[in-house]
Amino acid sequence: MAKGEQKASARLYYEIVDGKIKLKNKKCPKCGSVMAHHMKPRERWSCGRCGYTEFAGKSKA
Numbered sequence: 259m260a261k262g263e264q265k266a267s268a269r270l271y272y273e274i275v276d277g278k279i280k281l282k283n284k285k286c287p288k289c290g291s292v293m294a295h296h297m298k299p300r301e302r303w304s305c306g307r308c309g310y311t312e313f314a315g316k317s318k319a
């Protein structure tokens with residue numbers, strides 16, 4: 259298990275906007291845990307606790 263993994267993912271939880279820390283993540287609708295934000299391969303939020311994944315935006319018809 260990589261020791262740096264948790265530290266690396268933590269920076270995804272917040273975004274620096276105009277010098278202020280902005281909460282970037284959603285909360286899991288299933289378990290209420292903070293979801294990690296991922297940009298690749300698709301923008302999505304995933305819950306590290308229960309594995310719930312939510313994709314950003316809606317597919318364009």
Ligand SMILES: [Zn+2]
Binds near residue numbers: 289290291305307310
């Ligand atoms: Zn969850």
